[in-house]
Amino acid sequence: MGNRLSKLVTKTGDDGTTGIGSNKRVAKDSARIEAIGVVDELNSTIGMVLSCCNNQTVNDVLSPIQHILFNLGGELAMPEYQLVKDDDLLKIEQQVEELNGELPPLKEFILPKGDLATTTCHLARTVCRRAERRMVTLAREETISKTGQTYLNRLSDLLFVCCRILGQSADVKEEMWQSHRTK
Numbered sequence: 001m002g003n004r005l006s007k008l009v010t011k012t013g014d015d016g017t018t019g020i021g022s023n024k025r026v027a028k029d030s031a032r033i034e035a036i037g038v039v040d041e042l043n044s045t046i047g048m049v050l051s052c053c054n055n056q057t058v059n060d061v062l063s064p065i066q067h068i069l070f071n072l073g074g075e076l077a078m079p080e081y082q083l084v085k086d087d088d089l090l091k092i093e094q095q096v097e098e099l100n101g102e103l104p105p106l107k108e109f110i111l112p113k114g115d116l117a118t119t120t121c122h123l124a125r126t127v128c129r130r131a132e133r134r135m136v137t138l139a140r141e142e143t144i145s146k147t148g149q150t151y152l153n154r155l156s157d158l159l160f161v162c163c164r165i166l167g168q169s170a171d172v173k174e175e176m177w178q179s180h181r182t183k
Helices: 031-054 054-075 086-101 116-141 148-167
Strands: 017-019 025-027
Touching: 017 031, 017 148, 025 031, 031 116, 054 086, 054 116, 054 148, 086 148
Parallel strands: none
Antiparallel strands: 017 025
């Protein structure tokens, strides 16, 4: 494979379009590019989690996910390929079950707060939900892999579990949402 990034300033996007893997040019604000962009943002946000996380379990779970998210972005850029596999989906489902089984059960929603790693992980979870919404929008317009969309849905669950693990390892008490809080 040649040098993919040998020339960074191409000026080809100055007209508001960008190229995707099939050598087709699309508008930079198209549903496809929006989905690619939010998946990229999610990957960067997970990188932020990893940069401030001291929990080996969470590091071991999230590090490989960055590669899968790169695959998902590639799949979105090259619609003729499916790079996120059913095995990726199965693995994340198993991780959610295993890790959540080690946590105390929840009876209420928890507020997205805590130490830096926990709150950054909550941010990653919300970016993941947005990426999933962008893929739903794209799926209304074009055919995309259902596996990638489902993967994001499961990933948001895994990120929530990681938030709880990070809070617990930092000894941060979860604050439950109170729907009718009185002062």
